[in-house]
Amino acid sequence: MAKFSANLGLLWRELALPDAIRAAARAGFDAVECHWPYDVPADQVRAALCETGLAMLSLNTVRGDVEQGETGLAALPGRETEARSAIDQAVDYARAVGAHSVHVMAGNAEGVDARQTFLSNLAYAGDRAAPYGISILIEPLNRFDWPSYFLRTTDQASEIIANTGASNLRLMFDCYHVQITEGDLTRRLRALMPIIGHVQIAAVPDRGAPDHGEVDYRHILAVLESLGYERPIGAEYRPAGPTQPELGWLDAFRGASRLSADERGVPVKR
Numbered sequence: 001m002a003k004f005s006a007n008l009g010l011l012w013r014e015l016a017l018p019d020a021i022r023a024a025a026r027a028g029f030d031a032v033e034c035h036w037p038y039d040v041p042a043d044q045v046r047a048a049l050c051e052t053g054l055a056m057l058s059l060n061t062v063r064g065d066v067e068q069g070e071t072g073l074a075a076l077p078g079r080e081t082e083a084r085s086a087i088d089q090a091v092d093y094a095r096a097v098g099a100h101s102v103h104v105m106a107g108n109a110e111g112v113d114a115r116q117t118f119l120s121n122l123a124y125a126g127d128r129a130a131p132y133g134i135s136i137l138i139e140p141l142n143r144f145d146w147p148s149y150f151l152r153t154t155d156q157a158s159e160i161i162a163n164t165g166a167s168n169l170r171l172m173f174d175c176y177h178v179q180i181t182e183g184d185l186t187r188r189l190r191a192l193m194p195i196i197g198h199v200q201i202a203a204v205p206d207r208g209a210p211d212h213g214e215v216d217y218r219h220i221l222a223v224l225e226s227l228g229y230e231r232p233i234g235a236e237y238r239p240a241g242p243t244q245p246e247l248g249w250l251d252a253f254r255g256a257s258r259l260s261a262d263e264r265g266v267p268v269k270r
């Protein structure tokens, strides 16, 4: 049966993070994840996680100067000191709350030779996180929501993961972004499963609840199940109003239909 993680960067945004964790537990989520929790003392987050029994799956490194439109620092040549201090901050916070992974945000580096900087900062992040069993995630983001972001495609992410050489570096496969940029979700999930650390879902193209739009997530959940993916899937969507009334998909998706033999690639007689 599929499990789900509430992304508290987008769900229950009106609540303080510890209360959002409690709301996610009451709604029946299996885990939580967040974006930038740094204004909230880690002991308050940890207390809410202990109280509810939910795990915190991931959190992001800071974006940098948000007013200036920055979206991360790790791929920006000349900003290595800030990038590494953002990584230190995220790993320390992840340790304090027991989070499983840190999403290292690349930043806006279109047209800049940023690959080498990203690789070297990711190697640093991998080393920094490994002793605590924390994974590092990188996430290709689509150009409509994140113009100029350095990391765009799963091919680019695969190449970076292969060449960074950090054994705890993984792909955050956000089906919403991948569908917009590249499509072909089923084949990509199958091919990339060995390097996937986390999967997220939202409707395409409106980034609403995952029960409408151009992607049939019942099919995607069945694909994930057929691949043996058992970790909670991140619900990272923008509710149209309050979060709770739009959660009908949660129960409906738990018993996602299994793939037919044909869809699993098993030969069938015609």
Ligand SMILES: O=C(O)C(=O)[C@H](O)CO
Binding pocket: 009, 035, 060, 103, 139, 141, 174, 177, 236
């Ligand atoms: O936009 C997304 O999908 C993300 O997960 C980014 O990390 C923003 O937090």
Ligand SMILES: [Mg+2]
Binding pocket: 139, 174, 200, 236
């Ligand atoms: Mg995402």
